[in-house]
Amino acid sequence: SAVISQKPSRDICQRGTSLTIQCQVDSQVTMMFWYRQQPGQSLTLIATANQGSEATYESGFVIDKFPISRPNLTFSTLTVSNMSPEDSSIYLCSVGAGFTYTEAFFGQGTRLTVV
Amino acid sequence: QKEVEQDPGPLSVPEGAIVSLNCTYSNSAFQYFMWYRQYSRKGPELLMYTYSSGNKEDGRFTAQVDKSSKYISLFIRDSQPSDSATYLCAMSGGSGGGADGLTFGKGTHLIIQP
Numbered sequence: 001s002a003v004i005s006q007k008p009s010r011d012i013c014q015r016g017t018s019l020t021i022q023c024q025v026d027s028q029v030t031m032m033f034w035y036r037q038q039p040g041q042s043l044t045l046i047a048t049a050n051q052g053s054e055a056t057y058e059s060g061f062v063i064d065k066f067p068i069s070r071p072n073l074t075f076s077t078l079t080v081s082n083m084s085p086e087d088s089s090i091y092l093c094s095v096g097a098g099f100t101y102t103e104a105f106f107g108q109g110t111r112l113t114v115v
Numbered sequence: 116q117k118e119v120e121q122d123p124g125p126l127s128v129p130e131g132a133i134v135s136l137n138c139t140y141s142n143s144a145f146q147y148f149m150w151y152r153q154y155s156r157k158g159p160e161l162l163m164y165t166y167s168s169g170n171k172e173d174g175r176f177t178a179q180v181d182k183s184s185k186y187i188s189l190f191i192r193d194s195q196p197s198d199s200a201t202y203l204c205a206m207s208g209g210s211g212g213g214a215d216g217l218t219f220g221k222g223t224h225l226i227i228q229p
Contacts, residue, residue, distance in 0.1 A: 043219040044219075104217055109157070
């Protein structure tokens with residue numbers, strides 16, 4: 001298993017500003033994922049971030065709104081840009097493990113409130 | 116119709132009861148099926164992982180997958196108050212396995228009454 005640390009654990013931000021969430025893993029991993037968990041909703045995949053390549057975004061998520069960096073095999077950041085109250089959510093970093101990357105491990109999440 | 120359906124509950128049962136949690140799905144390409152447990156203000160924790168149809172047991176937990184019915188279940192025997200949490204089903208499939216990420220249900224909030 002992998003130990004994943006996310007920072008910050010929570011934040012309250014003003015609309016129109018941006019927040020960068022950091023994800024640090026205690027081992028080198030190929031596949032990293034960013035999810036969003038809105039109240040009463042399923043965890044939804046935002047994007048897949050592989051080291052050395054551009055992040056791949058899911059339908060409904062765009063790079064201008066959620067830019068992602070993956071500078072090495074243990075670290076990634078997700079920025080939530082030009083925030084609005086609709087961006088209030090929990091954002092989770094995840095790594096894929098196992099031969100098929102299906103055994104995912106998660107950070108504790110970042111609870112974001114936009115006011 | 117969402118890809119994965121899961122009753123959000125809450126489901127409240129007395130301590131020691133057998134708990135049955137389930138999900139249905141529509142995408143026949145799903146091959147890998149997982150159950151996660153999430154405590155309040157924590158990230159999801161992998162409980163069980165199953166490939167294709169069949170049963171898998173781990174201690175008090177049993178996962179069942181019926182691909183013909185597109186139905187998966189998690190059973191918890193001798194339930195304890197510490198089992199109180201939200202249980203999320205997740206799945207993935209196709210040639211990419213989990214490389215394309217996981218598709219989750221909404222989660223079922225489980226309460227075990229002492």
